[in-house]
Amino acid sequence: MIAPQATDTRHWRFHADLEKIGWLTIESPGGSVNTLSREAIMELETLVARLEDLASSDELIGVVLLSAKDSGFIAGADISEFDAMSDFSVLPEALRRTHALFARIENLKIPVIAGIHGFCLGGGLELALACHYRIAVDDEKTRIGFPEVNLGIFPGFGGTGRSIRQAGPVDAMGIMLTGRMLRARAARGLNLVDKLVRHRDMLRWEGRRAVLEQRRSRPAPWSKRIMGLGPLRSYAAGRMREQAGRKARKEHYPAPYALIDLFEQHGDDWKAMIRGEIDAFVPLMGSPTATNLRRVFFLSEGLKKQGEKGAGFSRVHVIGAGVMGGDIAAWCAYRGMSVTLQDLDMARIGPALERAEKLFRKRYRKKREVDAAMLRLVADPEGKGAARADVIIEAVVEKLEVKQEIFREVERRLKPGAILATNTSSIELERIAEALEDRSRLIGLHFFNPVAQLPLVEVIRSQFNADEAIARGASFALAIGKSPVVVKSAPGFLVNRVLMPYMLGAVEQVERGESKELLDAAALAFGMPMGPIELMDTVGLDVGRSVAMELGHEVPAESRFARLVAEGRLGRKSGEGFYRWDKGRAVKGPVPPHADLAGLGRELVKPLVDATALVVEEGVVASPEQADIGVILGTGFAPFLGGPLKARADGRA
Structure with a gap:
């Protein structure tokens, strides 16, 4: 019998061999990684229709999905399309269409095998989970996970339900809530991957064997699925909210909490979890948090385009x-x-x-x-x-x-x-x-x-x-x-130049009798990763005093700050500064009540924001965008606000 004719599109190549095995290969044009753009998904719809026809006429016994890119399988959806997709009139239908496509792949009567190397992230992992069996290369380059939370969203192509089906609710939710990337062996341990191979060139052979043997992945065992049932699910959701609360406030980063709510509603039924994705996902995509996190992502990616090509260092x-x-x-x-x-x-x-x-x-x-x-x-x-x-x-x-x-x-x-x-x-x-x-x-x-x-x-x-x-x-x-x-x-360059007015302003308030715990709590309520007094202790009071004086800030000899330095109480490294430190942690007293902690935090951060604007005016950095990403990466300034200058432009700082 003659094999079905090959089909090529801009993003995909397909042909079937004489054994009736179909080989579907993704190779996104014009980039180093594969992404699931809208065009790629539309082309895949056409190809899946062909697979359905070939399977129904017994001309195909299975399909192996591979990547032609050296970087890996699929790095996720095309983030450059997210701003346009955040339109409420466009996004729900696009999600429904992708959900339907992945369900068609899953419902094929022939096995579809995903061969994974390198990056398999976000939408790429969601597509792999819609396949019936997954093979991954067990090396340092393979990374598998759901990083969507870092962009202010969560998996929206059915990945929530399918990951729970495969890994069980606790492990799957942990992966989605943290955005951490797994090595192949860890993914195998969580049942997200079924088979490991040593080298990329083994994927085709092992994929062929999986088709010939009609392999299909098994869901998570009952011992793992039980945490998604009844009162146990509510208990698990409560614990997840506690853990999320230690890392991010709901008003700053709503995506983890929306995902936990979705799990609490539907975590006992993976198909219902998938159906519930769209209504929970759509409000997140157009939120200020997601919009700003996308901005931060593109600014950060832009930094990678600097430098000389081919420059070698050993x-x-x-x-x-x-x-x-x-x-x-x-x-x-x-x-x-x-x-x-x-x-x-x-x-x-x-x-x-x-x-x-x-x-x-x-x-x-x-x-x-x-x-x-x-x-x-x-x-x-x-x-x-x-x-x-x-x-x-x-x-x-x-x-x-x-x-x-x-x-x-x-x-x-x-x-x-x-x-x-x-x-x-x-x-x-x-x-x-x-x-x-x-x-x-x-x-x-x-x-x-x-x-x-x-x-x-x-x-x-x-x-x-x-x-x-x-x-x-x-x-x-x-x-x-x-x-x-x-x-x-220039004195202080960028980060120290903007940090010092912020930290010294807080120190001055402590000198006047304000609670250091209150000031630090206010900065956290605003969105900073650490309060200014704890930060000064972490940097080292001697270093802070030296930089302050280098930048022309006065540190009076009679101040508590100067006395602490003179006494060798330098903060974390000496065990005591403004705080006493125990096992690397600041020992803090109670936070006094305050009517508007976030508002106080905004006042505390204002010197940092003003200094950032000043360094742009003076040409210390080339643009407001460079200043924003530099301050975020160097100080941890609230990424969900998009940077100090973006926050000021939005009236949020």
């Missing part, structure tokens, strides 16, 4: 093994670089190596990976690694003379083309560069503490730098998985 030399320098070195080693770490002696380098090992143990699954990372991080008291390094980063104490002396010595050993960078948090680069023969070599790479958690790196540009040097700095930040924002050399 060796990094870090000078200064304190908290910042040691953690920068550890992060670079974690990201695969060979790193040499210099300080005066091993007594100073040793604690940094210990912290690095803790980071590697936390991040890696296997001991051999930890051991390999430790081999990449080499103690170098004599600074021999500087001559071989592609990037040299200075991260010593914030004293101009010390930094100048270091760069004077290093410049003599620098290889051609190497990046020479300082991690200074407040000193203008022009002043540091006075010590160099070639002042154009020095750029700023300002990391934030804790390095492993905060994504921003300020790439500081002095008046001496050419575009090429800044582009290489941005390329390096991207190479180690950070988000670069280019900032002109």
